[in-house]
Amino acid sequence: MVSSVSGAQVADDTAGLNELPFSGPEEGLLQEHQESPGLTEPLSDDSGPHPRAEGVERSEPDEREEDGKGYDDLRRVLGQQIVHNNFYASVDASGAAFGFGMAAAPGLAPGSVTPSEIDKALRYFLPPLPCFDEAFRKLDVEHIVVLVGQDNSGRTAGSFALLRKAMGTKTGLRSLSPANSLADLAASRDIKTGQAYVILDYVGETHVDAVQAFGIRRLSEELRGRGSYLVITASEATRRRLALRDYCVPWHAPDPLELFHHCNQLLSAPVPPDLAEELLQHVKALRRPADVIAAATGLADGPDVALKALRDSDRELVRKWFHKEPSAEDLLPLAALAFLEGVPERTFEQHSVQLSTYVRDWEQAGELPVAEPDGAATTARRGVVFKQTRARWKEQAVGLVRTERRAGRGQDSSRSERRIVFHSPRIRELVIGELHDLYGYELWYPLRQWLGRLSLVDDLDVRTEVARGISLLARHALVEVEENFLQSWAGGITSQRVTTALTLQFMCQEPHLAPQALNVALGWADRRGPERAVTSAMALTGRIGSLYRLEALNWLWFLTHRGERVASAARRSLVLLLQTGEQEPDRAVFMLRYVRTRIAGTARRSTARSHALRxxxxxxxxxxxxxxxxxxxxxxxxxxxxxxxLGSLWTSVLLSVCRRRAVGALCRTLVALRDDPSGPDLVRNLGEAMRMEMNSRQWDVLRKDLSTALNHPDYAIPGTRQLARVLIGSLRS
Structure with missing residues (x-):
């Protein structure tokens, strides 16, 4: 997906702001404010569309109200993810991180990748031959190469190693957005001299082959002329793009045994002779370099521990269960649990029965039964809605599921309920993988109908688990997920759109799916109708907004200029982005700086400035x-x-028709800081920032407005006026 509003983003997201008029915005704002006779505009509430707003879509009020309910749901889920980490079963947290502030893999989020991060990523790297040498030869000549291969085959480490070999061992690199257009990147003239660039899991591009080919040739020439290099990683499908074909090199993972021995040499961890044969047999079957490295480093904890991990008891347990060819009575509850883990047992049973009903209706239409692919008779089961009992879980799904008692969100332990959960988070993913690999249309058609029905229910916990399950399914069948669920739900009712947005958020927990989630969300932002535009705005919050912050902000800012329904949703998303960034100081500052810069770049009394101030x-x-x-x-x-x-934003809003709301927000902030021992210092810093952009007459009007507002009972609290005097004192000085 090519961003028509952000253009090519060659630098990291912080540097990307420098392309906006950010250098010294105080000067322009101060000049603008000096020309104003002070705060003389009428006090008004701008809750409705600006009277000069162009192209306003006349949305029904109830549509925006429904969108607001959707944002309330989204806020509840994102707030729970950031503040609480609820684990339904025993946790295998190896390599895991929680919350939207979790550290992304190096290069996944656009921005700078430091030499130390590259050193860590390449610690156990073993170049796969001959593809590594072929890729370097192409990079050396063209200064651009595309590594195409399967996910989790070591393409990211390979790209770092290639750039290291081309630029030197002490060189860092810049990661670019996977949604960048290569043609636009070439035309942007932002390629820096002597810089290493990488685009991981590339998904962008909408140009036809002829235009794309011309743009890529220009990009190659620009890189060559500046002594810079670009490595792109992409899926196998990229090789079918004619414009990219000459720059593609097939990539494969190194031989697992060679990589294992390579790691052992670096770690000085010999394999015990009595366990060597079994250990190496398991290693030989591994396909992901990360798994091989984990096996080698696991030897440090003892060969028995490493062997236990390699045996992968969870995978064997799931495979054995499905190998028994379970009946529909056993299969359907497990399939339902894969998308409803952890909901109250009574809720789970209700929805599980409904899945059985969908399957029975499908069979009565003349199709083959789900669990008897050879067409065997199932008269004993026909007419029975649900024969699974609560005790049956212990008999038929030993080791896979268990029950536990847990209270719901915001409830005390006295209201705890039985919930069915998998023994480990990994089992849930494995079950979904087996369902996808072993069963076809006869299961997935009624299952899709059932999931579609669940996307309509009011129960947010149910829809959240549906979204989580579909995100796990996307690891095995991304195209099916996008076609059968996301595309239709994105244009559906509020509950479906929230479920879609949550699915995209959960997809970002798998690194190679994060660019795909971004691409899907951006695909709905423009010319796809207001419902999908609202869904896009919802999706660009949370984890997507954390990873691709500049891309998300640019598109949300673009959406604030659409019709009022879409613009309102985009502003809600901006607020939610800042709320979720509270625990990520860098992201919060980046966003405040972004909005401040956008305001500084608008003309007085323009529609763009009105949108920015709102x-x-x-x-x-x-x-x-x-x-x-x-x-x-x-x-x-x-x-x-x-x-x-914040001081700059407050000054801009105070010097506009929105100042009544700005004064109210300022008073509420003073109230919140009144009991903080550092409150006077915090308010003084805020006042000093505001002073730079206000003249004496504007300050005098603000003093009067504040004095009047603080008479309101909500603000007339001891300590608030003292902070107000500190603020005014800062402005006076």
Whole structure:
């Protein structure tokens, strides 16, 4: 998907802001404000569309109200993910991270990759031959090469190693957005001299082959002229793109035994002779270099521990269960659990019965039964809705599932309920993989119907687990997931659109699916109707917005200029992005700086400035995602660099028709800071940032507005006026 609003993003996301008019915005703003006679515009509430807004779509109020309910659901789920990590079963957390602030693999998120990060990624790297040498020869000549191969085959490490060999061992690199257009990248003239670039899991491009081929030739010439290099990793399908064919090199993983011995030499961890044969047999069957490296490093914990991990008891347990060819009575509840893990048992049983009903209706239509592919008779089961009992789980799914008692969100232990969960998170993924590999249309057609029905229910916990299950299915069948679920649900009712957005968020937990999730979300942003545009705005929050922050902000800013329904959704997404970024100081500051820069780049009394100010005032009015209190107060307390940008935003909004709301947000922030011992210092920093962009007359009007507003009972609280005096004192000085 090519971003028509962001263009090529060659630098990391922080440097990308420098392409906007950010160098010294205070000067332009101050000049603009000096020309104004002060705060003389009428006090008004801009909750409705701006009177000069162009192209406003006349949406029914109830549509925006339904969108608001969807954002409430999204906020609940994202807030739970950030603040709480609820584990339904025993946790295998090796290599795992939780929350939207979790560290991404090097290069996955656009931005700089430091030499130390590259060193760590290449610690056990073994070049696969001859593809590595072929790729380097092409990179050396063309300065651009595309590594095409299967996911998890070591393409990322290979790209780092190629750039290291071309540029030197002390060189870092820049990762670019996977949705970048190569043709636009060539035309942007932003290729820096002596720089190494990488695009991981490339998905972007909409140009026809002829245009794309011309753009790639230009890109190759630009890279060659500047002594820079670009390595792209992509799927096998990329080789079928005629324009890229001459730059592609087939990539494969190194031989697992060679890689295992290579790691053992580096680790000085010899294989015990009595376990060598079995250990090496298991290693030989591994296909992912990461698994081979994990096996080698696991020897440090003892050969028995490494062998136990290689035996993969969870995988063997799942395979044996399916090898017995379970009956439909056993299969369907397990299939249902794969998409409804951890919901209350009574809820699970209700929906599991409905799945059986869909299957029975499918069979009565004349198709083959689900669990008897040879057409064997099933008269004993026909007419029976559900024969599975609660005790049957212990008999038929030993080692796969278990029950536990747990209270729901916000409930105490006295209201705990029985819930059915898998013994480990990995089993859930394995079960979905076996369902996809072993069963065809006769199971998946009624299963898709059933999942479609679940996407309509009001129960957010049910829809969240459906989204989580579909994201696991996407690891095995991305095209099917996109065609059968995401595309139709994105244009559906609110509950379906929220489920779609959550699915894309959960897909980002698998690194090679994160670019695909971004691409799908961007595909709905423009010219696909208001429903899909709202879904796109919802999806660009959370993990996607954390990974691809500049891409997400650019598109959300573009959507704020659409019709009021879509613009309202985009502003809600901007608020949610800032709320989820509260625990990521760098991302919060980046976003505040982005909005501040956008405002500085608009002309006075323009429609663009109106859109920008409406977005800014909603950020200033935002509450924390979890817990009471205004978000700006929390940012001032926990993100030291936020004062400068919040002060600029407040000044811009105060000098507009939105100032009543801005004053109210400022008062609420002062109230929240009144009991903080560092409150006076925080407010003083905020005032100093505001002083740079206000003249004496504007300051005098603000003083009067604040004095009037603080008489309101909500703000007339001891300590608030003292902070207001600190703020005004900062402005006076």
């Amino acid at each position: 977005a800014a005032v909603q950020l200033l009015e935002a509450e924390q995602l979890e817990g009471a209190g205004p978000l700006p107060a929390a940012l001032l307390q926990h993100v030291s660099a936020s004062a400068r940008h």
